[in-house]
Amino acid sequence: MVRLSVNLNKVALIRNSRGANYPDLLRVAADCERFGAQGITIHPRPDQRHARYDDVAALKEILTTELNVEGYPSEQFLQVVLEARPHQVTLVPDEPGQLTSDHGWDTVGRADELRDIITRLREAGIRSSIFVDPDPKILEGAAAIATDRVEFYTGPYAHHYTTDRAAAVAPFAAASRRAAALGLGINAGHDLNLDNLAYFVGELPDLQEVSIGHALISDALYYGLSNTIQLYLSRLRKGGEAAE
Numbered sequence: 001m002v003r004l005s006v007n008l009n010k011v012a013l014i015r016n017s018r019g020a021n022y023p024d025l026l027r028v029a030a031d032c033e034r035f036g037a038q039g040i041t042i043h044p045r046p047d048q049r050h051a052r053y054d055d056v057a058a059l060k061e062i063l064t065t066e067l068n069v070e071g072y073p074s075e076q077f078l079q080v081v082l083e084a085r086p087h088q089v090t091l092v093p094d095e096p097g098q099l100t101s102d103h104g105w106d107t108v109g110r111a112d113e114l115r116d117i118i119t120r121l122r123e124a125g126i127r128s129s130i131f132v133d134p135d136p137k138i139l140e141g142a143a144a145i146a147t148d149r150v151e152f153y154t155g156p157y158a159h160h161y162t163t164d165r166a167a168a169v170a171p172f173a174a175a176s177r178r179a180a181a182l183g184l185g186i187n188a189g190h191d192l193n194l195d196n197l198a199y200f201v202g203e204l205p206d207l208q209e210v211s212i213g214h215a216l217i218s219d220a221l222y223y224g225l226s227n228t229i230q231l232y233l234s235r236l237r238k239g240g241e242a243a244e
């Protein structure tokens with residue numbers, strides 16, 4: 001089954017808004033695992049308005065599943081992950097101050113820089129993933145720099161899902177086939193939710209992991225965290241059955 005990594009940025013955002021440790025990110029992360037999540041994702045940005053850099057080592061210390069740390073590979077970000085050694089680091093080409101992630105890397109134009117960073121991650125025993133749009137040239141660039149995985153930026157899929165889901169998923173399904181043929185592992189995320197998740201998973205049989213935060217934490221306001229995680233896991237199961 002496709003693994004669910006719960007992105008806790010929005011939990012950290014609430015914590016940070018009052019300057020104390022409530023809600024406690026570590027407790028929420030441990031509870032997500034207890035409720036069935038197979039991983040935890042955080043995306044510390046330079047202003048640390050969401051997850052903070054010091055959350056990385058603290059989470060790595062207590063998690064029993066996988067920690068995925070996403071972010072722009074500034075030297076500060078790299079020092080933090082190389083020290084804490086999460087299971088996976090997902091490189092994202094965000095500008096400082098960006099509202100949220102909205103595009104993937106140019107793996108061809110920035111190949112030298114990305115190759116060096118991926119090499120540093122590999123030497124530290126960290127699995128690398130890079131955030132990409134579903135473009136065959138970008139995937140060939142990703143394979144050439146020897147990243148372990150790619151993460152498809154699914155914002156456009158989510159945006160177009162309600163009007164024409166077959167057209168919305170088609171570029172991702174094609175890109176997934178190409179990535180698998182190139183030997184790349186495949187993750188996906190951004191704006192996935194209870195409505196659009198199962199169909200996406202059903203159309204991408206090679207998908208390994210989704211990271212979901214904004215919608216999942218919002219749903220938890222209504223259903224509670226435990227029920228919400230069960231709902232997302234059931235969508236992943238349903239999608240997985242459709243993919244078989």
Ligand SMILES: CC(=O)[C@@H](O)[C@H](O)COP(=O)(O)O
Pocket residue numbers: 007009010042043050070092099100101131189190213214
């Ligand atoms: C790379 C990606 O898509 C996620 O990490 C996303 O950026 C998280 O979103 P927020 O931090 O805006 O909740």
Ligand SMILES: NCC(=O)COP(=O)(O)O
Pocket residue numbers: 007041070151188189190191192211212213214215216
């Ligand atoms: N990598 C995507 C992620 O972690 C969560 O994105 P979103 O569900 O908060 O849009």
